[in-house]
Amino acid sequence: MCQLLGMNCNVPTDICFSFEGFAARGGKTDDHKDGWGIAFFEDKGCRMFVDDKPSINSPTAELVKCYPIHSTHVIAHIRKATQGEISLANCHPFRREIWGRYWVFAHNGDLPNFKLPPTQFYRPVGNTDSEQAFCLILETLRLRFPHKKPSLEEIYPTLREITDIIYEEGVFNYLLSDGEYFFAHCSTKLCYIVRQAPFAAAHLIDQDVSVDFNELTTPSDRVAVIATTPLTDNEVWTIIPEGKLLAFQDGLPLDL
Amino acid sequence: MCQLLGMNCNVPTDICFSFEGFAARGGKTDDHKDGWGIAFFEDKGCRMFVDDKPSINSPTAELVKCYPIHSTHVIAHIRKATQGEISLANCHPFRREIWGRYWVFAHNGDLPNFKLPPTQFYRPVGNTDSEQAFCLILETLRLRFPHKKPSLEEIYPTLREITDIIYEEGVFNYLLSDGEYFFAHCSTKLCYIVRQAPFAAAHLIDQDVSVDFNELTTPSDRVAVIATTPLTDNEVWTIIPEGKLLAFQDGLPLDL
Numbered sequence: 122m123c124q125l126l127g128m129n130c131n132v133p134t135d136i137c138f139s140f141e142g143f144a145a146r147g148g149k150t151d152d153h154k155d156g157w158g159i160a161f162f163e164d165k166g167c168r169m170f171v172d173d174k175p176s177i178n179s180p181t182a183e184l185v186k187c188y189p190i191h192s193t194h195v196i197a198h199i200r201k202a203t204q205g206e207i208s209l210a211n212c213h214p215f216r217r218e219i220w221g222r223y224w225v226f227a228h229n230g231d232l233p234n235f236k237l238p239p240t241q242f243y244r245p246v247g248n249t250d251s252e253q254a255f256c257l258i259l260e261t262l263r264l265r266f267p268h269k270k271p272s273l274e275e276i277y278p279t280l281r282e283i284t285d286i287i288y289e290e291g292v293f294n295y296l297l298s299d300g301e302y303f304f305a306h307c308s309t310k311l312c313y314i315v316r317q318a319p320f321a322a323a324h325l326i327d328q329d330v331s332v333d334f335n336e337l338t339t340p341s342d343r344v345a346v347i348a349t350t351p352l353t354d355n356e357v358w359t360i361i362p363e364g365k366l367l368a369f370q371d372g373l374p375l376d377l
Numbered sequence: 378m379c380q381l382l383g384m385n386c387n388v389p390t391d392i393c394f395s396f397e398g399f400a401a402r403g404g405k406t407d408d409h410k411d412g413w414g415i416a417f418f419e420d421k422g423c424r425m426f427v428d429d430k431p432s433i434n435s436p437t438a439e440l441v442k443c444y445p446i447h448s449t450h451v452i453a454h455i456r457k458a459t460q461g462e463i464s465l466a467n468c469h470p471f472r473r474e475i476w477g478r479y480w481v482f483a484h485n486g487d488l489p490n491f492k493l494p495p496t497q498f499y500r501p502v503g504n505t506d507s508e509q510a511f512c513l514i515l516e517t518l519r520l521r522f523p524h525k526k527p528s529l530e531e532i533y534p535t536l537r538e539i540t541d542i543i544y545e546e547g548v549f550n551y552l553l554s555d556g557e558y559f560f561a562h563c564s565t566k567l568c569y570i571v572r573q574a575p576f577a578a579a580h581l582i583d584q585d586v587s588v589d590f591n592e593l594t595t596p597s598d599r600v601a602v603i604a605t606t607p608l609t610d611n612e613v614w615t616i617i618p619e620g621k622l623l624a625f626q627d628g629l630p631l632d633l
Contacts, residue, residue, distance in 0.1 A: 165502050166465025168427060173419075180444045188436045209422025217474060221500040242498065244477040246421050 123213070123229045124153055125311065126197040127296040127347035129303040131371035133163070133191035134344050138332045140197065141186050142325035142352045147176030147199040150327040156212040157182060159197035160225040161190050162300030167223040168192075171212040194298045198227035203250075210247035214296075215255050217243055219263050220270035222299040226255040229349055230292030230308055254287050258297070273302055273368060277377045280304060281366050288364070296347065303369040305347050307361035312351055314358045315372060317343040323353045343372030379469070379485045380409055381567065382453040383552040383603035385559040387627035389419070390600050391445035394588045396453065398581035398608045400442060403432030403455040406583040412468040413438060415453035416481040417446050418556030423479040424448075427468040450554045454483035459506075466503035470552075471511050473499055475519050476526035478555040482511040485605055486548030486564055510543050514553070529558055529624060533633045536560060537622050544620070552603065559625040561603045563617035568607055570614045571628060573599040579609045599628030 126143045128136050140159070148154035154175030161168045168190065176182040176199050198213035205211040213227040228251035237245065237253040240260045245252040261283040262276065271279075280297075284306050287293055293308040305311060316323075318341070320334035347369070351358040361367060367374045382399045384392050396415070404410035410431035417424045424446065432438040432455050454469035461467040469483040484507035493501065493509035496516045501508040517539040518532065527535075536553075540562055543549055549564040561567060572579075574597070576590035603625070607614040617623060623630045 163429075163465045166427075166429070166468070168465060169425060171422075171424060173422070180440060184436060184440045209419045209424060212422070216472075218500065218502060221502055223502055244474065246474060246477055246479055 122203065122231065123198055123200045124151070124349040125227055125229045125294060125296050125347070127303070127305060128192070128195040128344065129347070129369035129372055130193045130342070130344040132342055133193050134342070135189035135191050136195050136197070137186055137189055138323070138325070138330070139346050139348070139352055141330060142327040143197060143199065143348065144176040144182050144186060145327035147182070149177045153199040153201040155200040155202040155207045156209070157197070157199040158212045158214050158227070159185055159195065160214045160216065161192040162194040162298065163192055165222060165300060167216065167225065167300065169214065169216060171209060173207055173209045173212055194300050194303050196225050196227050196296045196298055203231045205247055205249035208247065211249045213251060215252050217255070217259055219259055222270065222301070224259060224297065224299045226258070226295060226297050228254060229294040229310070232287065232291040232293060235287060235290035254293065257287065258283055274377065276302065277368060284366055294349065304366060305361065305369065306366045307363060309363060310349055311347065311361045312358040313345055313347040313361065313374065314351070314356055315343065315345045317372065322355070324355050325352060326354045327352070345369050345372045345374065378459065378487065379454055379456045380407070380605040381483055381485045381550060381552050381603070383559070383561060384448070384451040384600065385603070385625040385628055386449045386598070386600040388598055389447035389449050390598070391447050392451050392453070393442055393445050394579070394581070394586070395602050395604070395608055397442050397586055398583040399453060399455065399604065400432040400438050401583035403438070405433045409455040409457040411456040411458040411463045412465070413453070413455040414468045414470050414483070415441055415451065416470045416472065417448040418450040418554065419448055421478060421556060423472065423481065423556065425470065425472060425481075427465060429463055429465045429468055450556050450559050452481050452483050452552045452554055459487045461503055461505035464503065467505045469507060471508050473511070473515055475515055478526065478557070480515060480553065480555045482514070482551060482553045484510060485550040485566070488543065488547040488549060491543060491546035510549065513543065514539055530633065532558065533624060540622055550605065560622060561617065561625065562622045563619060565619060566605055567603065567617045568614040569601055569603040569617065569630065570612055571599065571601045573628070578611070580611050582608060582610045601625050601628045601630065
């Protein structure tokens with residue numbers, strides 16, 4: 122199984138603190154060492170780093186830990202291979218374009234019985250169940266909304282529908298974003314925290330590192346961090362119920 | 378105008394030396410400081426770094442200079458904006474998927490009169506003429522070869538045809554690769570060098586840095602480096618004639 126990390130904020134924020142704890146799980150505090158990746162949206166642009174090395178040994182992960190890239194929508198993943206060999210093509214997140222926007226996807230789980238039906242628009246490059254599931258999501262969205270990007274209220278039921286179909290084939294926790302919308306689906310394990318004023322100090326579980334967000338934020342900042350398991354040991358994380366598909370906007374989960 | 382750098386080799390090779398000289402042109406020895414990017418293929422996988430900062434000030438460029446990523450197909454670009462504002466979405470290379478492979482494209486030039494006709498498969502995310510031209514290339518290839526990737530001999534005439542159509546609209550030097558094929562089109566300015574045994578020392582034009590390839594290679598290695606202008610001052614670079622579309626394979630230009 123893999124692990125997921127996501128961030129959605131109302132102002133561009135760096136993910137250095139959370140990523141430091143998360144990256145430690147890629148071979149130090151946990152055994153997810155078959156590659157890792159992270160995608161940062163900056164408006165419609167998207168910066169991606171992927172590596173088939175464990176995140177604890179990766180010079181690129183070192184860069185991401187130290188270089189504060191400010192973004193409102195971030196998706197990261199550390200991999201423990203279930204389907205598909207260890208290779209760059211199989212590292213999450215995956216990215217494709219629809220409606221003139223990049224869409225980014227990362228998956229935690231295993232879909233042993235899932236088979237991608239023939240598609241018109243999207244084909245996997247690697248051989249993971251995850252990338253196949255992503256292709257089916259995009260294909261479904263594109264066939265349903267062929268001309269332009271739908272509103273969040275329009276896209277949600279279609280995403281819900283295709284998620285349920287794939288979800289029947291196994292474990293399907295995922296994060297999906299295009300830099301404007303941000304979706305988190307919990308199949309078995311996913312939680313989140315919303316940080317907003319009054320900010321306090323937080324301490325990582327996986328590294329002995331603390332940060333006082335009060336010193337780094339303004340009172341109107343709001344940041345949601347979504348992760349497979351909590352990243353800090355002195356904050357209360359909310360467990361997302363099994364089967365729930367959440368949309369996040371401006372650092373808050375929406376009830377759709 | 379921008380600058381291009383490409384590499385095609387018969388064995389995975391790092392581009393640190395060439396990239397060091399090239400990156401200096403992004404604000405130090407030349408004024409291409411509106412962003413940069415580089416794509417490395419590793420089999421079907423593709424590692425991309427893009428940044429809207431000048432390459433001489435970019436922590437990510439620093440990583441690429443120091444971290445020897447071994448690849449057989451590399452495309453890099455430093456940008457001086459002509460069309461499209463300075464933003465991450467407008468940084469080259471651009472990437473899309475066809476036939477289950479990533480295709481990567483970078484452009485040097487300006488296509489003032491080019492307008493992308495309506496497309497079925499590919500839309501630009503940013504607002505450069507370059508990304509529009511890339512979308513038209515992919516759209517044309519996909520419509521002509523809807524089911525599977527054609528051979529190099531099959532794809533070349535179609536690429537030649539669509540290149541000529543776009544080329545009529547302005548300056549259109551480009552590099553295009555999917556990690557197996559590697560194309561270089563010279564509209565006004567592009568040159569290459571093939572390094573093979575007996576290897577010698579090379580000295581950069583843009584930085585006072587030398588490397589003795591003899592110490593770093595085996596006798597069977599062969600590396601083609603393609604660039605807008607020569608990167609070294611003690612080697613003979615071959616100017617690609619205007620209008621020529623070259624395919625490189627295993628470090629050699631092919632006559633198609």
